[in-house]
Amino acid sequence: SQQGEEDPQALSIQEGENATMNCSYKTSINNLQWYRQNSGRGLVHLILIRSNEREKHSGRLRVTLDTSKKSSSLLITASRAADTASYFCATDAKAGNNRKLIWGLGTSLAVNP
Amino acid sequence: EAQVTQNPRYLITVTGKKLTVTCSQNMNHEYMSWYRQDPGLGLRQIYYSMNVEVTDKGDVPEGYKVSRKEKRNFPLILESPSPNQTSLYFCASSADRGRQETQYFGPGTRLLVL
Numbered sequence A: 001s002q003q004g005e006e007d008p009q010a011l012s013i014q015e016g017e018n019a020t021m022n023c024s025y026k027t028s029i030n031n032l033q034w035y036r037q038n039s040g041r042g043l044v045h046l047i048l049i050r051s052n053e054r055e056k057h058s059g060r061l062r063v064t065l066d067t068s069k070k071s072s073s074l075l076i077t078a079s080r081a082a083d084t085a086s087y088f089c090a091t092d093a094k095a096g097n098n099r100k101l102i103w104g105l106g107t108s109l110a111v112n113p
Numbered sequence B: 001e002a003q004v005t006q007n008p009r010y011l012i013t014v015t016g017k018k019l020t021v022t023c024s025q026n027m028n029h030e031y032m033s034w035y036r037q038d039p040g041l042g043l044r045q046i047y048y049s050m051n052v053e054v055t056d057k058g059d060v061p062e063g064y065k066v067s068r069k070e071k072r073n074f075p076l077i078l079e080s081p082s083p084n085q086t087s088l089y090f091c092a093s094s095a096d097r098g099r100q101e102t103q104y105f106g107p108g109t110r111l112l113v114l
Helices: none
Strands: A005-007 A010-014 A019-024 A031-037 A043-050 A055-058 A061-066 A071-076 A085-095 A098-103 A107-112 B004-007 B010-013 B019-025 B031-038 B042-051 B054-057 B076-078 B087-094 B109-113
Touching: A005 A085, A010 A019, A019 A085, A019 A107, A031 A061, A031 A071, A043 A055, A043 A061, A043 A071, A071 A085, A098 B042, B004 B087, B010 B019, B019 B031, B019 B087, B019 B109
Parallel strands: A010 A107, B010 B109
Antiparallel strands: A005 A019, A019 A071, A031 A043, A031 A085, A055 A061, A061 A071, A085 A098, A085 A107, B004 B019, B019 B076, B031 B042, B031 B087, B042 B054, B087 B109
């Protein structure tokens, strides 16, 4: 599997339900980010969690990070039809003297009204 | 409004006809990059730039060129496009070039090479 791999690949829920998606990674990181992409549009940054943080909230979003398991989860509570989108995690990884972002393939979320 | 703009948004061209996709950001960001997004392959970085006149290859640079003559602009050049460059392209910028934090994405350019 690759760095920043999300699961499930696709998720379909009813409006009002919670949606949970997961991201696993392989190398040590400084931070992990979640982004949303509406169909064919640009990615929008949702939340960044640093390696020394375990949980972070932003509105209806809750992100957890477990560095011992090299995994993160994104929880969207009380989902709405407008939450229908693809969700990507991105982890920073060492690349020579610099760092680069490694992107997962995303989780496609469908929220049915 | 803070934003990254790309032009054109849609482009159909033929093999071998040089094209440029422009990217501009108004946030005074140092770091800019280009990605392509393909089904099943996710986002792959083409080129990035840490600052004016500083550019470097990403993961899939073959067939592309970039330049960074001004801080706000980072055009992507396809000197001789081929059908395998048909893709959805995104420009992104970030305030901190070193720590790889929040990326601001443009709306995307959908390119079809016939």
